[in-house]
């Protein structure tokens with residue numbers, strides 16, 4: 523079993539690999555400049571191990587599935603560790619902690635069919651939750667074991683509905699995205715969730731959200747979109763770290779989060795990790 527605890531802080535910044543090659547292990551985890559340093563080499567080993575633990579589809583040579591371990595992912599990191607975890611199919615790296623208190627619980631991949639023909643990797647994503655906020659659910663769920671909690675529908679409904687700070691970071695893999703295609707994709711996916719939760723597409727709300735993605739905005743490979751539920755059910759959107767708008771709507775927050783952690787999420791294995799991590803946080 524992989525066990526990672528960092529008694530010290532790494533200073534290695536989050537990696538944005540400009541040319542990820544899923545076939546090359548080295549390209550997944552570090553830059554050549556750092557490779558010479560023994561400490562960085564240690565960090566590389568950590569990243570690879572963590573990426574396996576987070577991964578949904580990477581076979582473990584031992585034949586075991588470490589990501590099925592009862593140990594939660596977040597328990598592997600200290601809040602001060604500037605470490606990253608790598609989505610193994612794309613080489614995209616995610617910081618294990620965001621905004622000081624949001625822990626990375628799972629990483630996944632969004633694929634999409636292009637012209638109904640070929641499936642492309644559009645972006646990798648990381649799901650983060652504020653540790654303190656999730657622990658507020660301990661009073662209600664603390665007496666239920668983590669393994670029972672992960673199948674508890676009420677617990678999950680609370681995660682989607684309660685005022686808990688959660689961030690989903692999307693990091694673009696496909697390099698030729700037009701902003702119109704991004705608006706269209708959000709319109710389709712978020713629109714379907716608005717319909718599911720409210721019985722209507724809520725055109726006006728949907729438009730307010732999609733119009734945050736302006737024509738002049740560029741989203742080359744490596745760009746990030748952070749979708750965060752902030753206090754008061756406010757969806758804050760950042761592109762490459764810069765806020766582009768905030769919309770206060772419980773329905774919109776729930777609809778966006780459902781794409782990544784709902785029952786019909788884009789990457790089922792990523793969702794499993796997130797749910798397991800949340801359940802363990804409540805228990806800790």
Ligand SMILES: CCCCCCCCCCCC(=O)O
Pocket residue numbers: 632634636644699703704707708711712
């Ligand atoms: C060519 C495909 C274009 C798809 C662009 C998707 C970019 C962000 C959309 C986020 C929501 C979603 O994944 O549906």
